[in-house]
Amino acid sequence: MDNLLEVKNLNKEYGRGTSKVKALQDISLTVPKGQFVSIMGPSGSGKTTFLQLVGGLDSPSSGEIIFNGVNLQYLNKEPEISVFRRKHIGFVFQFFNLIPSLTAQDNIALPLVIEGTSKTYINERVKFMLEIVGLKNQVLKYPHQMSGGQQQRVAIARALVRKPFILLADEPTGNLDTKTTLEIMELLKTTQKELEQTIILVTHNPIVSSYADRVIYFKDGRIIEDELLSNNKSKREISVEISEKLTDISGGTVYAN
Numbered sequence: 068m069d070n071l072l073e074v075k076n077l078n079k080e081y082g083r084g085t086s087k088v089k090a091l092q093d094i095s096l097t098v099p100k101g102q103f104v105s106i107m108g109p110s111g112s113g114k115t116t117f118l119q120l121v122g123g124l125d126s127p128s129s130g131e132i133i134f135n136g137v138n139l140q141y142l143n144k145e146p147e148i149s150v151f152r153r154k155h156i157g158f159v160f161q162f163f164n165l166i167p168s169l170t171a172q173d174n175i176a177l178p179l180v181i182e183g184t185s186k187t188y189i190n191e192r193v194k195f196m197l198e199i200v201g202l203k204n205q206v207l208k209y210p211h212q213m214s215g216g217q218q219q220r221v222a223i224a225r226a227l228v229r230k231p232f233i234l235l236a237d238e239p240t241g242n243l244d245t246k247t248t249l250e251i252m253e254l255l256k257t258t259q260k261e262l263e264q265t266i267i268l269v270t271h272n273p274i275v276s277s278y279a280d281r282v283i284y285f286k287d288g289r290i291i292e293d294e295l296l297s298n299n300k301s302k303r304e305i306s307v308e309i310s311e312k313l314t315d316i317s318g319g320t321v322y323a324n
């Protein structure tokens with residue numbers, strides 16, 4: 068598989084002098100196209116910072132981020148970086164961030180409408196996305212008329228409607244109950260398989276991580292372990308192993324979310 072993402076010697080510092088925080092220290096990794104990566108680690112270990120840098124929402128103190136050969140460093144000014152981000156990066160967050168005054172289908176269509184895509188293509192693409200996320204019967208509902216799980220499905224469809232290089236998800240199930248969490252993880256797995264979607268997801272939840280192909284553990288801004296998950300074990304077994312590893316890493320504190 069080709070590398071979709073290459074991160075080289077990434078560092079991020081916040082603040083100055085005595086209040087300086089080294090949020091990321093010398094992070095290097097590659098992600099092949101179509102891989103589903105989960106990032107775990109104690110609170111404050113740099114997971115969200117990493118996602119924000121990879122997503123072009125913030126810039127590194129040093130280091131490089133390269134997508135399909137395009138180095139973000141050379142786009143690191145407006146408006147190029149925003150154009151790149153809108154076109155090639157899909158974001159999903161814990162809170163669904165839908166536009167309350169738009170229906171499910173119009174929320175999903177929005178990135179294409181902003182781009183000025185033709186109406187015929189928008190209709191076709193939104194219909195396809197509604198099918199993928201299982202919301203064919205909810206097209207005209209507004210966010211407040213939908214469950215949390217349904218709203219997150221809309222958010223995922225919206226994030227994927229422009230066929231981004233990568234989907235970045237920061238605690239996408241953090242606001243959902245267990246049953247809905249599993250449904251959303253099944254959906255992300257479906258998008259990985261059917262759309263060959265590359266995904267990087269940040270979570271505190273070992274069950275969520277068990278859906279990934281690979282788990283990268285962060286601590287104090289560094290990668291301390293990077294492992295491929297076995298195909299031969301059940302999700303239950305995998306999540307127990309992940310839980311144990313997290314407990315080791317965080318020195319006995321278990322992070323539930």
Ligand SMILES: Nc1ncnc2c1ncn2[C@@H]1O[C@H](COP(=O)(O)OP(=O)(O)OP(=O)(O)O)[C@@H](O)[C@H]1O
Pocket residue numbers: 081082088089090108109110111112113114115116117
């Ligand atoms: N804007 C900021 N200004 C100053 N320090 C920051 C800022 N954002 C993050 N930090 C610090 O950088 C470090 C890494 O934070 P980050 O949010 O990336 O961790 P995290 O692993 O995502 O944590 P959590 O699991 O609690 O969300 C922390 O020490 C945090 O306090």
